[in-house]
Amino acid sequence: MSHSKAATIFNKDEKKVNWHDKALWFVRHKRDKSAHSVKGWEELRNLGHGIKAHTLSNLDTYLIQFEENAIKNGVQVHWAADADEHNKIVQSILKAHNAKKVVKSKSMLTEECHLNPFLEANDIEVIDTDLGERIVQLAKEPPSHIVLPAIHKKKEEVDVLFQEHLGTKPCDGDPQYLTGEARKHLREKFIQADAAITGVNFAVADTGGFVVCTNEGNADMGVHLAPVHIACMGIEKLIPKQEHLGVFLRLLGRSATGQHITTYSSHFKKPRNGAKMHIVIVDNGRTEQLSRPDFRASLHCIRCGACMNTCPIYRRSGGHSYDSTIPGPIGSILSPGKDLKKHSTLPFASTLCGSCSDVCPVKIDIHTQLYKWRQIITKETPQPFIKKTSMKMMGNIFSKPSQFDKVGKVARWSLRNLPKGMINSKPNVWGKARDLPLGPKESFEDWYKKRNKDEQ
């Protein structure tokens, strides 16, 4: 389904859309407040960008260094070329440890690889332990945002969901009560778990260690109780040195939710006594993206979600409308690299306003990349008839000044004189939920000429 079609479905509930829009804008606002309180914020972003660019330009050496150090730390390192191999590796580790019950903290990579259904099909219970992720897991939905997985759900929906699955009392969606009940329910899961799976926010080449950031403490509750810890990371999570964490941990929380740092930034290096630690390093299309000069900077992404919170399209269309693991502006430049045909409408789900690039903590030129994907997609995939013909017509009009002049006159007259029903008729999607402005009497060119004369 195209993005605009899926967005139409989300837009059926106008009140919910307005709430979604405002809630995310509020998060963006909190990000501004906290970013502006940091002196040298722009320099910090430059550093974030520079360190990531440097790392990618030495990716193979840093990967080797990371592996070497991790092995020295007593960690077992695995490599997966694609999602399928990743899932099989995780399953084989679990099997070797006879693990049947698994708790998992947030990891967009395991979402991308569809690990949960794979493990479930192999008789393994996987419980997502981040509250938002647990909510969408119970609802049998994918997360709609990378930091706020259940942002599309109203509290009343969570109430009903918990009544059904956790046996809670009806509470009008009281967040305090519902969170408390989730804590109890998940505590039990933590205590029983045979293995814990986490993502990786940053992997440090020169120590072989890695950092996992959460607010809820769910990653740590899982890892420090279970006998086995499996950490899954994309190859782009690397940074050269531990001191670079100083840059990224200053950027991440502030960009994500406006917090100055997440509640827990856990630094893992060696497994605890008697426990086992595994790291799965995954490619799954990343080296392909690395080969594209125009798009490789998308691998800088630290998954803060700021570009989603600020995006006028994301806020009003919802994460599910993107039908890709990573939604929003960054998802729209990552996904076409994986499957151009399936995700061909995503780079068009943007106003190209550039707000995403402005907030991105690692200065990815997101909107420029969106524009570049559009060029490629228009060439390589069939475009809808209306778009194709109207673009052709526009091209013709713009190429001949006299024609442009004539059409402009007609358009201005029509906007002033035709009845609204006709202006907002069906083919004009711009008139769907808005009134078009009254046409001005003269064109800009006429006005400019007159003004010049008056001034002389």
Added chain:
Amino acid sequence: MSSRDYILKRAKANKPEAIALPKIDVSVFDDSRNILSEFTLKVETAGGNVFEATSDDDVISKVKSMFPDGKVNFSTLKHTKNFNTLNIEKINKPHDLEDLDVLVLESSFGVAENGAIWVADSQLPMRVLPFIAKHLVLVLNKDSIVTFMHQAYKKLSSNDTDFGVFISGPSKTADIEQSLVIGAHGALSLSVFLKEN
């Protein structure tokens, strides 16, 4: 070819030309804010509370009056044996700490810009402690607080920890309609004691 070799080969073939690693110049961030008041403000912003204490004994007596109902208590401070209701050496599985009410831990330093406090293996008899306890109390010296994360990592550069965590505030979530709820899976409260040394 193994997947390892395949990935490394492609990373090497597809990477751009070498780009220099930028240097971090900490002076551009210097905002000459007062370290102590900044630290206190940031801990409070993160949902924690900051207190002053003159000694370890002082910390413990204050903690006792703050949590009079705490049945299972544990502290790593020196000379606080009479506060501890459990013998950590007798704990076999981390799971047995599930009923821990109040935990007092020493920390080697905190960070002013975000209220984060470093707790590492050397101060942790068991890694799960600061996460599984209901109420977490962290104790640190006033003069151990650094301004930015950059200085924090300078401190950590020579120290070889197997596991360590920056903690900023009690555990929290806003996953239900963005309303902040304190107390997700980790501690329900965080109290920070600053000691003169």
